[in-house]
Amino acid sequence: MESIKDKVAIVGMGCTRFGERWDKGVEDLIVEAAYEAFEDAGIEPKDIQAAWIGTVFSGISAITLSPLQLQYIPMTRVENMCATGSEALRAATYAVAAGVVDIALAVGVEKLKDSGATGLKGPSVVGDNQDASSGIGPGYSAPASFAYLATRYFHDYNIKPEEGKRLLAQIAVKNHHNGSLNPKAHFQNELTIDQVVNAPIIAWPLGLYDCCGVSDGAAVAVVTRADMAEKFRPDPIYIKAMQITVGARQGAMRQDYDFVHIEENILGSRQAYASAGVKDPRKEISIAEVHDCFSIHEMIVYEDLGFSKRGRARGDIEAGTFTLKGELPVNTDGGLKCFGHPLGASGLRMMYEVYKQLQGKAGPRQVKNPRLGLTHNLGGNAGTGVCSCNIVGNEK
Amino acid sequence: MAGIISIGAYVPIYRLNRDEIGRMWGGRSLGGTKAVAGYDEDTVTMAVAAALDCLKRGGEVEGLFLATTTAPYKEKLSSAIVASAADLKEGCHVADFTDSLRSGSAAFKAALDAVAAGSAKKVMIAAADTRIGAAKGALEQALGDGAAALTVGAEKVIAEIEGSYSIYNDFTDIWRSEEDRFPRSAEGRFIDEVGYLPTMQSVINGLLKKCRLNLGDFAKVVYYAADARQHAALARRLKFEKSQVQDPLYNDIGNTGSAAVFLMLAAALEKAKPGDRILFVGYGDGADAFILRTTDEIRKFQRRPVISHQLAGKINISYGQYLTWRGLVPVEASTLPERSPISLQSRWRERKAIYALYGAKCKKCGAPQISQIGQAPRVCVNCQAKDQFEPYKFSDKKAILFTYSVDQLMPTLNPPGVSGVIDFEGGGRLICELTDCDVDKLKVGIPLEMTFRKMFDSRGIHNYFWKAKPVID
Numbered sequence: 001m002e003s004i005k006d007k008v009a010i011v012g013m014g015c016t017r018f019g020e021r022w023d024k025g026v027e028d029l030i031v032e033a034a035y036e037a038f039e040d041a042g043i044e045p046k047d048i049q050a051a052w053i054g055t056v057f058s059g060i061s062a063i064t065l066s067p068l069q070l071q072y073i074p075m076t077r078v079e080n081m082c083a084t085g086s087e088a089l090r091a092a093t094y095a096v097a098a099g100v101v102d103i104a105l106a107v108g109v110e111k112l113k114d115s116g117a118t119g120l121k122g123p124s125v126v127g128d129n130q131d132a133s134s135g136i137g138p139g140y141s142a143p144a145s146f147a148y149l150a151t152r153y154f155h156d157y158n159i160k161p162e163e164g165k166r167l168l169a170q171i172a173v174k175n176h177h178n179g180s181l182n183p184k185a186h187f188q189n190e191l192t193i194d195q196v197v198n199a200p201i202i203a204w205p206l207g208l209y210d211c212c213g214v215s216d217g218a219a220v221a222v223v224t225r226a227d228m229a230e231k232f233r234p235d236p237i238y239i240k241a242m243q244i245t246v247g248a249r250q251g252a253m254r255q256d257y258d259f260v261h262i263e264e265n266i267l268g269s270r271q272a273y274a275s276a277g278v279k280d281p282r283k284e285i286s287i288a289e290v291h292d293c294f295s296i297h298e299m300i301v302y303e304d305l306g307f308s309k310r311g312r313a314r315g316d317i318e319a320g321t322f323t324l325k326g327e328l329p330v331n332t333d334g335g336l337k338c339f340g341h342p343l344g345a346s347g348l349r350m351m352y353e354v355y356k357q358l359q360g361k362a363g364p365r366q367v368k369n370p371r372l373g374l375t376h377n378l379g380g381n382a383g384t385g386v387c388s389c390n391i392v393g394n395e396k
Numbered sequence: 397m398a399g400i401i402s403i404g405a406y407v408p409i410y411r412l413n414r415d416e417i418g419r420m421w422g423g424r425s426l427g428g429t430k431a432v433a434g435y436d437e438d439t440v441t442m443a444v445a446a447a448l449d450c451l452k453r454g455g456e457v458e459g460l461f462l463a464t465t466t467a468p469y470k471e472k473l474s475s476a477i478v479a480s481a482a483d484l485k486e487g488c489h490v491a492d493f494t495d496s497l498r499s500g501s502a503a504f505k506a507a508l509d510a511v512a513a514g515s516a517k518k519v520m521i522a523a524a525d526t527r528i529g530a531a532k533g534a535l536e537q538a539l540g541d542g543a544a545a546l547t548v549g550a551e552k553v554i555a556e557i558e559g560s561y562s563i564y565n566d567f568t569d570i571w572r573s574e575e576d577r578f579p580r581s582a583e584g585r586f587i588d589e590v591g592y593l594p595t596m597q598s599v600i601n602g603l604l605k606k607c608r609l610n611l612g613d614f615a616k617v618v619y620y621a622a623d624a625r626q627h628a629a630l631a632r633r634l635k636f637e638k639s640q641v642q643d644p645l646y647n648d649i650g651n652t653g654s655a656a657v658f659l660m661l662a663a664a665l666e667k668a669k670p671g672d673r674i675l676f677v678g679y680g681d682g683a684d685a686f687i688l689r690t691t692d693e694i695r696k697f698q699r700r701p702v703i704s705h706q707l708a709g710k711i712n713i714s715y716g717q718y719l720t721w722r723g724l725v726p727v728e729a730s731t732l733p734e735r736s737p738i739s740l741q742s743r744w745r746e747r748k749a750i751y752a753l754y755g756a757k758c759k760k761c762g763a764p765q766i767s768q769i770g771q772a773p774r775v776c777v778n779c780q781a782k783d784q785f786e787p788y789k790f791s792d793k794k795a796i797l798f799t800y801s802v803d804q805l806m807p808t809l810n811p812p813g814v815s816g817v818i819d820f821e822g823g824g825r826l827i828c829e830l831t832d833c834d835v836d837k838l839k840v841g842i843p844l845e846m847t848f849r850k851m852f853d854s855r856g857i858h859n860y861f862w863k864a865k866p867v868i869d
Binding site: 115117118119120121125128132133134135136137138139140141143144145147148149151152155200201202203204206248249250252253254255257259383 | 731732733734735736737738739741742743745746749750763765766767768769777778798799800801802803804805806807808812813815816817819823824825826827828829840851852854859861
């Protein structure tokens with residue numbers, strides 16, 4: 001089995017402003033992001049040889065890509081919950097790695113605000129058949145399913161809820177600071193710890209600012225063979241690892257799952273590190289975009305991905321390890337919390353930030369001399385999930 | 397001789413103070429409290445709870461009669477739902493006795509006749525009602541919610557039936573037409589003087605004459621009345637001794653309709669001595685009267701309380717909660733996306749999981765397991781063995797709360813919603829809703845038990861499933 005490392009490069013990316021894009025449809029968002037990517041890669045739409053579109057709710061089949069007027073090329077829609085955007089990139093990457101196409105397009109899009117509802121639709125049980133629901137899953141909200149982690153984490157590590165809320169608040173404050181530096185982010189305001197702690201409760205112990213934004217947006221990547229990449233640009237970003245790891249509802253059915261870690265995150269990141277040749281992620285990863293759908297999950301991800309030792313994320317958060325100027329900046333673009341979370345677009349949006357950072361084009365958010373960047377999604381929730389973990393670098 | 401083998405009771409934990417209703421309408425309060433079915437309870441779920449309680453004491457039955465005036469469906473057999481949730485065998489004879497407050501005693505008589513005729517060894521009746529009185533009216537205060545179940549058989553009876561007598565009397569004292577949401581009632585004096593009192597008098601006298609007994613031969617008299625006032629009026633009219641009259645429980649829980657007289661009987665049996673005679677009378681367009689005589693078996697039965705521990709409520713609710721739970725005021729819809737309609741096909745496939753919370757136990761590694769989606773697993777979540785399962789029931793297992801959340805977004809008539817991860821004693825885990833919780837008392841590790849509840853309605857289908865509730869001592 002070969003590693004995907006250094007076989008494929010990203011040579012162009014685009015990303016719309018995320019947020020409440022009332023005046024734009026799915027088709028506008030796709031065109032906006034794709035043409036930024038075409039221009040970035042210096043290619044024409046006709047140069048694209050195959051395309052994948054990832055969306056959870058905003059389209060069925062690759063005909064969703066018709067606004068781009070790509071002319072009779074192979075195209076496919078993919079869906080893997082919150083890892084959908086990463087899944088589209090993975091498909092394009094694998095096609096190029098297989099040598100069957102030289103230039104492929106990965107598109108992620110979601111227009112959540114058109115549903116007219118707050119929150120996400122979908123079956124109450126992850127993995128259930130939405131059109132044939134037996135209706136027996138709990139009617140809980142997504143925040144509740146992640147609040148389980150916080151309840152249990154506080155219990156296991158003997159953290160009082162008030163302390164725990166202040167701890168998690170630091171993650172929201174960090175991501176809001178980063179978002180405030182990002183003109184494409186859904187939310188661009190700074191927050192204080194007190195604002196976060198005193199916000200209305202959504203699903204105890206999680207409050208409003210522990211939850212990410214529900215947004216519209218699209219992000220696009222153009223990938224090509226690594227050996228052709230420099231023909232497109234002097235600073236291509238090379239794919240080092242592209243991992244998807246999917247649970248089988250073990251945590252929801254087995255008592256040995258502890259609800260203070262996510263097994264898919266651990267296994268997915270370890271496989272990605274192996275593919276990328278990363279031995280010590282905390283030292284070697286320069287920047288990480290992780291799935292902060294809820295603050296507690298970003299904290300658990302620090303531990304799951306090996307950035308913090310098990311049970312020690314608290315000390316690292318308090319030391320500022322993951323801030324823009326910290327040892328390992330996480331969610332430099334504001335994360336799901338502030339950039340927003342249009343499901344199908346998020347994985348590619350994360351890659352957009354890592355790509356810009358590795359090229360030194362992240363403006364006021366630029367981290368110093370980055371070499372390796374990581375993106376991470378978790379679809380589903382604690383108990384069963386779809387984890388994507390991708391690593392890219394600016395050197396072959 | 398045929399008689400009662402077992403009796404079970406279920407009274408919801410919620411109480412509405414009648415003073416609060418009185419204050420709301422600037423009127424009189426009858427005093428005391430009424431038991432109110434939870435937002436996720438109805439006649440069927442309460443009947444299931446009472447039936448399970450009764451089965452625990454009396455064992456498997458061959459028949460189940462459900463008695464109610466508030467069946468959740470106009471056309472569909474409620475007793476079949478109760479039987480499924482109680483996991484009765486397929487060959488169980490089930491029937492609904494409906495549309496009359498006397499449905500309970502009618503079902504009781506039918507069960508006794510079935511046992512006496514030898515067509516069944518044991519028949520359970522479950523009586524439950526959730527009648528709603530129109531706002532501001534006397535019935536609003538008088539009516540309460542509850543359920544009772546009782547098993548009739550011929551062996552190990554705790555109370556033999558020495559005789560019975562029934563009369564009919566087409567008398568319009570209380571009624572609901574097809575269109576009526578609330579019961580209508582005739583004028584009180586007219587009901588008492590022409591209907592209730594003479595009817596009760598006639599059936600009791602008829603029975604005493606038939607069995608050659610006098611009122612003085614009875615340790616207790618257990619009988620239906622519309623409210624406490626009418627109950628007392630009959631005692632006066634027939635000159636019952638004070639000590640003979642069983643408290644109708646109306647002050648604590650209200651008039652629970654079809655279930656009322658059985659809940660009173662449960663209370664009487666809790667305190668009866670072996671050999672006591674009890675006069676037991678159900679009423680509604682006539683009356684059914686029975687003579688019960690307790691046996692030595694009553695002592696064994698009295699080891700665990702049936703109703704006394706349920707008389708006091710655990711959670712007091714506001715009038716506003718009552719109105720929204722019963723759908724008496726329109727409430728703002730949730731802004732969350734609507735749940736997709738349920739699939740009858742999917743529910744049918746998963747019926748064992750839905751009705752009695754069956755999962756499976758792996759024959760290879762021994763792990764009990766239930767999928768949150770409901771289908772019995774095909775491949776073991778623990779050892780990945782394929783199709784090596786035996787059915788495994790979770791509904792009767794105790795559990796502990798592993799983790800939970802108090803959810804402000806969950807669409808529920810009793811916000812905030814509570815859900816959690818529960819670990820069953822003996823193995824297996826389920827993520828499910830919690831109900832009947834005091835949210836301030838929720839903690840990781842608290843003991844839970846399963847309870848059959850209504851999740852939501854979908855296209856006219858009552859979507860029943862199991863939730864977990866804290867065990868209250």
